[in-house]
Amino acid sequence: xxxxxxxxxxxxxxxxxxxxxxxxxxxxxxxxxxxxxxxxxxxxxxxxxxxxxxxxxxxxxxxxxxxxxxxxxxxxxxxxxxxxxxxxxxxxxxxxxxxxxxxxxxxxxxxxxxxxxxxxxxxxxxxxxxxxxxxxxxxxxxxxxxxxxx
Numbered sequence: 001x002x003x004x005x006x007x008x009x010x011x012x013x014x015x016x017x018x019x020x021x022x023x024x025x026x027x028x029x030x031x032x033x034x035x036x037x038x039x040x041x042x043x044x045x046x047x048x049x050x051x052x053x054x055x056x057x058x059x060x061x062x063x064x065x066x067x068x069x070x071x072x073x074x075x076x077x078x079x080x081x082x083x084x085x086x087x088x089x090x091x092x093x094x095x096x097x098x099x100x101x102x103x104x105x106x107x108x109x110x111x112x113x114x115x116x117x118x119x120x121x122x123x124x125x126x127x128x129x130x131x132x133x134x135x136x137x138x139x140x141x142x143x144x145x146x147x148x149x150x
Contacts, residue, residue: 060123084134
């Protein structure tokens with residue numbers, strides 16, 4: 001399998017079909033949870049999130065010619081959005097679980113201009129709606145934690 005297909009499908013998860021985006025987001029959460037303490041420093045969180053976003057745009061551009069525009073096999077965008085949701089959030093099953101629910105809500109419902117972000121060309125549009133969903137989910141999750149609502 002070509003690198004761009006592996007990245008776009010997040011190691012093949014996108015080939016699951018229906019629900020692949022949710023599975024990719026859950027796998028991202030599991031990875032976030034099981035990494036040893038100290039690995040996910042703020043710098044590394046930001047670095048790897050930006051790297052996934054860049055690779056997502058690149059791989060989405062590449063596979064569009066093969067799979068079509070924003071094919072369901074492309075799930076790297078869900079991984080990027082989930083990573084954005086979890087940036088700087090204390091790692092706990094509760095925080096990660098609520099982050100997952102918030103992210104999937106924004107990703108599926110697409111309120112607050114998220115749907116408009118899909119109109120960007122090629123890989124930018126594929127990634128932008130999930131990045132924006134991740135930002136909205138992150139803001140709600142972060143504020144809930146700061147104001148002790150969780």
